[in-house]
Amino acid sequence: MAETEDAAFTGLSSASEAVARDAALVAASTADSLSIDTSFAPRRAAEGKNQDGKPAKGSSAPAANASLSVAILDTPVAVPALEKRVFDSWEEFHAYLQAYSRSTFQIYSVRSATPSARRNELMARKRPSETQLLIPPQFAHYVKTLACTHGGKPRRRGTGLRPNHHHRAIQCPAQLNACVKRDGSVWQVHVTNQHAWHNHEVSEELYRSYPVVRNALDDDVLATVNILRKAEANRKKILEYIIENTSQSPKMKDVHNLLSKMKREEQEKGVV
Incomplete structure (x- = not known):
């Protein structure tokens, strides 16, 4: 059929x-x-x-x-x-x-x-x-x-x-x-x-x-990264946190892109 x-x-x-x-x-x-x-x-x-x-x-x-x-x-x-x-x-x-x-x-x-x-x-x-x-x-x-x-x-x-x-x-x-x-x-x-x-x-x-693999982070890790961002932790510390707490191997530019994305999404939602 x-x-x-x-x-x-x-x-x-x-x-x-x-x-x-x-x-x-x-x-x-x-x-x-x-x-x-x-x-x-x-x-x-x-x-x-x-x-x-x-x-x-x-x-x-x-x-x-x-x-x-x-x-x-x-x-x-x-x-x-x-x-x-x-x-x-x-x-x-x-x-x-x-x-x-x-x-x-x-x-x-x-x-x-x-x-x-x-x-x-x-x-x-x-x-x-x-x-x-x-x-x-x-x-x-x-x-x-x-x-x-x-x-x-x-x-x-x-x-x-x-x-x-x-x-x-x-x-x-x-x-x-x-x-x-x-x-x-x-x-x-x-x-x-x-x-x-x-x-x-x-x-x-x-x-x-591949960036799509390097940047595949769990929700709890992303939440912690966002807390560190709001606390104005430097990117090197955030990169170290991700490497130590995940199996991923992101680069500094990946951290930069991630933080920029979080900030942009925060601004779009009108969160101060």
Whole structure:
């Protein structure tokens, strides 16, 4: 039944290119099978290779700063595939993905998401009497694509006067696709595709260098930091407190950004 619904929805591509693109990803997989891609296609432009495919001398693609310096590798780095692929909600899916990412030292982010309302609108237009084909409201999105933090192409900004500025995006192919499907009378989130390899190093050391990981602090730690901020404790003392009381390894600039954020939020709330 799920295959019939997806096929009908795909036929509405002229009404929405974005939805059709995501539907094509879903149609490529069945509800009871997971596609795991571990092949490796060379990406010459991202890898700094010449037209003949040979690596250019000294070619590498560091990330946005020195602590995230990531070079593109000629040999792909495979990662474990997801062991679970069907979830009762998007919240359950994201919680599982977070645990999976933490244990395998990967960072994923949502690159595109198709709202269920858009899919339902097109479906209702095609089959107005078949309301059972509409995705329940508890599923805010129909399809999501999640990619590695190093995915995508580098974007040029400004006039190009900063030749030594590095980009995090190096076209890493690691990616996940998930969509909402109905199995009988039950709607669930299904992982339909996984590219289980990266074109760069994957390690605990690199993982812990990402700002999103360095700055992941518990609520009680954040509360204490805020108390120290209000007491006008210096940043060095606050940094020492975080390092001594957590497993994180923030930098001084992270403390500066955190304190600035706390002050800004305080001002927005009108707290003196």
